[in-house]
Amino acid sequence: MRGRRASPTADLVDEGGAPDQKAVVGVMAREFDLVIRGGTVVDGTGAEQVDADVAVLGDRIVEVGTVTGGGREEIDAAGAIVTPGFVDVHTHYDGQVTWENRLSPSSNHGVTTVVMGNCGVGFAPARAAERPMMISLMEGVEDIPEVVMAEGLPWNWESFPDYLEALAAREADIDFAAQLPHSPLRVYVMGKRGAELEPPTTGDLAEMRRLTAQAIRAGAVGVSTSRTYAHRFTDGRPAPSIHTEDEEVLALADGLRDAGAGVFQMVPNTRLPVAEQYALLHAIARRSGRPVSFTFMQHEEQPGGWREMLGHLDQARAEGLAIRGQVLPRPTGALLGLELSLHPFALNPSYAPLAGLPLAEKVAALREPQTRRRLLAETPAHPHAFFTHIVSDLERMFVLGDPPNYNPAASDSIAARARAAGRSPAEEIYEALLARDGHEILYRPLGNLVGARFEGSGRDLLGHDLTVLALGDGGAHYSTICDAAYPTYLLTYWMRDATDGRGVTLAHAVRLLTFEPARAMGFADRGRIAAGMRADLNVLDLERLHLHAPRAVYDLRAGGRRLVQRADGYVATVKSGAVTYREGVHTGALPGRLLRGAQSAPA
Known part of the structure; x- marks a missing residue:
């Protein structure tokens, strides 16, 4: 697993390509905050792995190569691989982040950045009278116990910008970004009419558009909606977003266009023909001028529909539209x-x-x-x-x-x-x-099954460059799903233990977990190991990497229950230069913060 050793001066060259000697001397004499020494670096870009040290100063990587300076803290990575921190763009920590500092189970599996507010559900915007409805909706859609939310949510917000301000005061073990969810927005604008699925007026549509743009300008990374019949209140009523007309969804797309930023995330109505599902995705992309992503899997109702959708995605790319499917590397269930x-x-x-x-x-x-x-x-x-x-x-x-x-x-x-x-x-x-x-x-x-097996559709969905690995659903489905462990699953089942040609290479697996999801959200400051990038890192012992079975624990507010899934082989996880986990045990460090909008690449 060893490769060539990277040059210690690879990132320190003048315009003519020669090393900048003053810069080299400055780095050699520097004391670093952290040095990860002697590991095999898989940088996230898909490039060949190299043997190298990684030096960190503050929250940034400053050197990759042979690091001669010492670190105030050092990690011996001999025999291990060093990767960027993983990024999951589909989670539901909207509530958990307001009452807990650890965004587990995602952070237990090498994830250092999450995006929440998916599927059109969340807790903002919401007036006081609408709060019970938002709790009921999250209980029905995301399997979060009502008592946990009632006791845990501080409700120190009303508008979505208020919610972001509340989040900005929070500390966590990983970074988190928020999207504006359609269902709360609809009810906030339309009141009881929105909850009862009445059609919006022209004024309602204009207000949803305005508030979408406002949320993006305040720091939301996107807007989300859902059309799936599965998303319902506990009493069976459909979520407010499900039966809305296309023009309402496109009003949200207009809000993205007005703000000139953000992504649009959607859960399609998979009971419609694939061509109809794609038509709305296409209209959103054209109307917004922004990237679109959607929950993408092979469904029981249309077992071959995923192939047809991949064809549509290729067509969209040819038109210059950015539409990508969010996929899970194992069967959904x-x-x-x-x-x-x-x-x-x-x-x-x-x-x-x-x-x-x-x-x-x-x-x-x-x-x-x-x-x-x-x-x-x-x-x-x-x-x-x-x-x-x-x-x-x-x-x-x-x-x-x-x-x-x-x-x-x-x-x-x-x-x-x-x-x-x-x-x-x-x-x-x-x-x-x-x-x-x-x-x-x-x-x-x-x-995601062919017959009773995953490999047929799964291999093609994972391998397509218009899909992005996601759907961990951390912070939700506390007692029905534990998919946030998918990074460990990918690195064992699909990479390390691959047989019969079904596997992916280590470099490709790491790219799927890091660079690709970061790029999909406009997080250009993370997802790869290079000087200037944010110091989000994992040190992994692949030989020891093991995914345990999920089990129920009762550690939520009010004694609420959730599934957890341990993993062995995570030697260390680093977030913004701070070691947050060693051998799966939290160090107490809480460097994670709210991300507002896209993140610029380092100079």
Whole structure:
């Protein structure tokens, strides 16, 4: 894994290409704040790896090569790789960042910058009377317990610029940037009419456009919306943005054009033909003149639609439009279990009296023969159609296992196992949920599959230059999804453990995690290792890199539950020059701050 050693004066040349001797002498004599010594640098650009030291002064990288000066702190990276900090452009830390200083689980997996406010949901703008509605929407869409938000959110804002000011006062273990979400904006402008899905007036559209431009000028990095039927309040009502007319969405695009900055993020209505989904993305890109990104995966309803969409994206590029799909490097899916929000019997009528019991009591009740008979005889009943969809398909449920298997074969399903044993899938799933005293986690894949496998669509989606790795969803889906661990997954399943030609190279994997998502958001000061860039870095022992199975913990406000997923092999993570994690343990450093808008490249 070793390459050529970079020249210690590679970035210190005069206009004619000769080393600037005064600059060299100045650097050689300098004491650095941090030196990462003896590692293999994978710089994020996709270039060949090199053996080099990395020196940091303040929050910037100042030298890459043979560093002769000492550092006040040094990390021995011999045998390890050194990468830029990872960037996840699709998270939901909008609430968590206001009550916690650690943006985990993302920060546990080498991520040093996140973008939140995706999917058109969030907490600003919001007047006092609208706050309960925003909490209810986030509970239904993003699986954040209502009590956690009610206790944790300080609500020291109303407008979106107010919200950014509140965020600017926060400290965290990683940097965070915010987008303006469509649903709160609609309700803020239209009041009850917006929540009840009434069409906007001309004045409403003009105000949404004005407030979008205002938010971008105040430091929002973009605006987001959602059209997916899955995004609903807990009582089944659709999110305010879902059924809006295209002209309303385009009013937000106009706001980006007025501000001359920002990106547009969207979750499309995947029940529409692909051509119709693309038509709106195309209109947004043309109207705004700004980059557009969207949640992109292979869906159950249109298993071959992803190929058609890739063709449209190529066409958009030929027209000079910037439209990229956000992709996850593994199948999308839900995690189910007795400790979690959902499982195949959670929505059955007879389960309601058991739902709030401590786990041990719940398991004891479920082992009673009469309870078992009742639950097996019932079917799910809930106003949230997407929830019932997740738990009803008994053919595609798997025991996740430890280490977790996100790419099981169809023959590994619980239903297949049941038929082999002469039992019904429901009976086998019932017993599986009781395994490990009720701690067992089941896996229900939802997309990015060919048959029951990921590799067909996944390899092509990962390899296409008009996609961007994202969708960690950190800060949301606390008890149904734990996808924020995808950087570790990419570096193990797709890179280190790749077989049968399915893998990606180390240089390409690091580029997907760093340079590409940073570029997609206009963060030109990070995502690669070079002099002048922000000192966001990871030191990784690839041989020890290991992803553990997710598990439930109860460490949110009011004893709220969330899934966490540990990883081994992260020797150190550095954010803005400060070591934030050593061997996965937080050092206490909180150098992360709010990013306002695009970040300029270093001079």
